[in-house]
Amino acid sequence: MVLRYGAIEKEIFLSSSIPVNFDVERYFNHHKMMNRIRAFEETAATANNDGLVLGAIHLSIGQEAIASGVCQNLEKDDFLLSTHRGHGHTLAKGADPQTMMLELLGRKGGICQGKGGSMHIADFSVGMLGANGVVSANINIAAGAGHAIKLKGGNNISCCIFGDGAINRGPFLEGLNWAGVFELPVLFVCEKNGFASTTVTEAMTSGEGGKQRAQSLGIPAEEVDGNDIVEVDECVRQNIKEIRSGGGPRFILCNTYRLHGHTASDPALYREQEDVDEAWKNDPISKCRDLLKNAGVLDEDLKGHQTDALSEMQAIYNRAKQAPWPELQLAYEDVQDSGDPREEAF
Amino acid sequence: MTVMTYADAAKAALAEEMRRDPLVWAVGEDLGRGGVFGQYKGLVEEFGPDRISDAPISEAAIMGASVGAAMAGTRPVVEMRFADFALCAVDELVNQAAKARYMLGGQTNVPMVIREPMGIWRSSAAQHSQSLESWYTHIPGLVVVVPSTPADNKGLLKSAIRSDDPVVYLEHKNIWGVEGDVPDEDILLPFGKARIEREGADISIVSWSAQLHVASEAAENLQKKGISAEVIDLRTLWPWDKEAVFSSVEKTGRLLITHESVAVGGFGAEIAATVSEHMFKALKHPVRRCAAPRVPISYAPPLEDMVRVTANNIVDVATTMMDSGN
Numbered sequence: 001m002v003l004r005y006g007a008i009e010k011e012i013f014l015s016s017s018i019p020v021n022f023d024v025e026r027y028f029n030h031h032k033m034m035n036r037i038r039a040f041e042e043t044a045a046t047a048n049n050d051g052l053v054l055g056a057i058h059l060s061i062g063q064e065a066i067a068s069g070v071c072q073n074l075e076k077d078d079f080l081l082s083t084h085r086g087h088g089h090t091l092a093k094g095a096d097p098q099t100m101m102l103e104l105l106g107r108k109g110g111i112c113q114g115k116g117g118s119m120h121i122a123d124f125s126v127g128m129l130g131a132n133g134v135v136s137a138n139i140n141i142a143a144g145a146g147h148a149i150k151l152k153g154g155n156n157i158s159c160c161i162f163g164d165g166a167i168n169r170g171p172f173l174e175g176l177n178w179a180g181v182f183e184l185p186v187l188f189v190c191e192k193n194g195f196a197s198t199t200v201t202e203a204m205t206s207g208e209g210g211k212q213r214a215q216s217l218g219i220p221a222e223e224v225d226g227n228d229i230v231e232v233d234e235c236v237r238q239n240i241k242e243i244r245s246g247g248g249p250r251f252i253l254c255n256t257y258r259l260h261g262h263t264a265s266d267p268a269l270y271r272e273q274e275d276v277d278e279a280w281k282n283d284p285i286s287k288c289r290d291l292l293k294n295a296g297v298l299d300e301d302l303k304g305h306q307t308d309a310l311s312e313m314q315a316i317y318n319r320a321k322q323a324p325w326p327e328l329q330l331a332y333e334d335v336q337d338s339g340d341p342r343e344e345a346f
Numbered sequence: 347m348t349v350m351t352y353a354d355a356a357k358a359a360l361a362e363e364m365r366r367d368p369l370v371w372a373v374g375e376d377l378g379r380g381g382v383f384g385q386y387k388g389l390v391e392e393f394g395p396d397r398i399s400d401a402p403i404s405e406a407a408i409m410g411a412s413v414g415a416a417m418a419g420t421r422p423v424v425e426m427r428f429a430d431f432a433l434c435a436v437d438e439l440v441n442q443a444a445k446a447r448y449m450l451g452g453q454t455n456v457p458m459v460i461r462e463p464m465g466i467w468r469s470s471a472a473q474h475s476q477s478l479e480s481w482y483t484h485i486p487g488l489v490v491v492v493p494s495t496p497a498d499n500k501g502l503l504k505s506a507i508r509s510d511d512p513v514v515y516l517e518h519k520n521i522w523g524v525e526g527d528v529p530d531e532d533i534l535l536p537f538g539k540a541r542i543e544r545e546g547a548d549i550s551i552v553s554w555s556a557q558l559h560v561a562s563e564a565a566e567n568l569q570k571k572g573i574s575a576e577v578i579d580l581r582t583l584w585p586w587d588k589e590a591v592f593s594s595v596e597k598t599g600r601l602l603i604t605h606e607s608v609a610v611g612g613f614g615a616e617i618a619a620t621v622s623e624h625m626f627k628a629l630k631h632p633v634r635r636c637a638a639p640r641v642p643i644s645y646a647p648p649l650e651d652m653v654r655v656t657a658n659n660i661v662d663v664a665t666t667m668m669d670s671g672n
């Protein structure tokens with residue numbers, strides 16, 4: 001879709017509170033990606049309700065600005081390591097939603113051949129080295145991918161996104177310290193969505209949290225409104241620039257809110273509906289749309305992002321539903337080069 | 347051939363591989379000063395601190411960062427210092443390194459070697475003495491290597507470094523100083539190929555790592571009693587050389603497995619079960635194991651010795667197997 005302005009463009013552009021030097025095209029593009037992520041997640045939720053998603057899935061609805069703002073600023077050869085809540089990150093890194101949906105349904109052609117599912121989504125062809133079923137584990141792995149970049153002498157970077165709950169596991173300390181000690185090109189992004197499963201994260205976190213912990217390890221850290229695509233995008237862009245020019249690791253804390261349950265099947269009855277309703281008023285996609293509208297972008301086109309994304313994902317889901325199961329012999333492939341995995345089994 | 351210690355043979359292997367492939371690097375605590383057992387001595391001078399890299403005392407990060415570095419195209423050799431400390435990095439090894447290739451649908455390999463010095467050594471007590479090789483054989487995705495001689499420590503480490511799979515490489519601390527002939531050339535020993543340490547006709551004794559030397563001593567003593575024991579060094583436990591064990595048992599009809607680690611749930615049980623399943627009729631006597639009692643390893647030498655499986659233990663069991671066989 002080409003960017004089009006409405007007739008009242010100039011007037012509103014000059015009078016409204018949109019940021020200086022607001023790059024309309026850039027945020028138009030983010031708006032489109034955020035809508036695609038939302039549509040992917042909503043379609044995945046439908047698939048889950050239809051009983052076709054096989055394992056647990058964790059939706060990133062409400063956190064799209066972080067996914068788009070971080071991952072669209074990465075180059076293809078930059079590495080990305082994500083979390084169990086990683087569909088949005090993966091999509092924004094450039095993965096094909098069709099192979100992702102096939103994976104969620106455990107079908108032939110899934111990006112991990114139906115062997116990983118949602119929590120192991122990865123697409124090495126776009127530098128996405130994996131979600132992870134173990135909270136925090138990717139922090140060390142991302143530091144190591146950054147270590148490989150340093151040893152090989154590349155200009156690419158490694159980026160790790162993790163939740164606010166992940167900062168309470170050891171790899172947070174070990175991985176950030178590692179990246180600091182070896183001055184690695186790693187961007188750490190913490191999605192502070194308020195919850196770790198059914199627990200309010202802050203209730204189980206001593207001290208001031210991720211940003212201060214990162215700073216205490218000597219890693220420059222910033223905090224942004226993770227629902228404000230402009231803040232996320234600008235902060236990420238600046239930090240990536242510093243990392244690429246040899247500045248070592250950086251940490252960004254993104255404040256956000258998990259609008260849905262922990263998993264797609266979790267009604268989240270442990271929190272007040274009022275809080276959720278309030279949080280919806282801060283929906284990152286609506287906020288981005290308002291900005292673009294104020295900048296004069298046609299509302300029709302912005303709505304088009306939503307409807308296009310929904311029909312894209314619906315078509316993807318329909319195709320995935322038709323797909324067969326993976327070939328059975330795949331169960332025994334890619335274990336390791338040595339030995340026969342069936343030995344002594346049956 | 348050059349006479350070398352077990353430790354120096356591994357060092358030679360690592361140095362040769364690092365000269366051959368600039369993507370090979372080693373990382374672990376204190377490597378810059380040669381490592382705690384001197385098995386890296388002199389390497390930092392040749393390869394520099396980026397490739398013989400020190401590490402913080404962060405076992406999970408040493409292992410986990412190496413997983414990431416392996417997925418991102420390098421070949422890390424991970425030094426765990428003591429096998430016991432690798433337990434601080436079980437997630438990184440078992441859930442990450444071993445699983446990544448499979449669960450990501452073959453999109454990646456994790457070519458890394460995890461060196462874990464193991465075994466009873468000089469009153470190191472319960473947290474610095476364990477032999478946990480059987481744990482690793484239980485994990486799909488891992489290769490498990492247990493060298494017993496200097497020559498094997500060179501040939502197997504070189505193969506491990508070239509392997510595209512994660513290799514748990516268990517060197518025994520008590521034989522760092524053992525000397526032997528080591529080929530000067532580029533030897534690559536295949537995984538899953540046992541070595542017949544000694545031929546014999548009456549009983550097959552299967553072992554690996556430092557315990558192999560105890561098995562050999564037992565075979566020597568059995569010879570004096572007129573019992574001819576065949577001693578097989580498995581060298582690797584996954585994959586393991588079933589053919590070598592089967593053909594030996596075919597010949598002798600008796601199988602005794604000995605390992606330093608705890609008998610219960612040990613790899614000897616796996617070998618015994620496999621032989622019983624496939625060769626029951628060839629057996630003249632039930633398979634026997636000589637392995638450690640299920641107790642932590644002590645500090646005081648006389649107590650430490652109580653968990654050691656000695657050559658005498660093996661001779662006694664082998665002798666009863668001969669007596670009651672036919």
Ligand SMILES: Cc1ncc(C[n+]2csc(CCOP(=O)(O)OP(=O)(O)O)c2C)c(N)n1
Pocket residue numbers: 058083084085133134135162163164165166167191193195196197201258
């Ligand atoms: C090591 C480990 N412990 C527990 C879990 C179970 N678990 C899965 S997600 C989750 C909450 C994680 O919270 P956070 O890191 O804030 O991420 P969010 O779900 O909020 O995106 C927990 C406890 C796990 N997967 N791994």
Ligand SMILES: [Mg+2]
Pocket residue numbers: 163164165191192193194195196197201
């Ligand atoms: Mg959270």
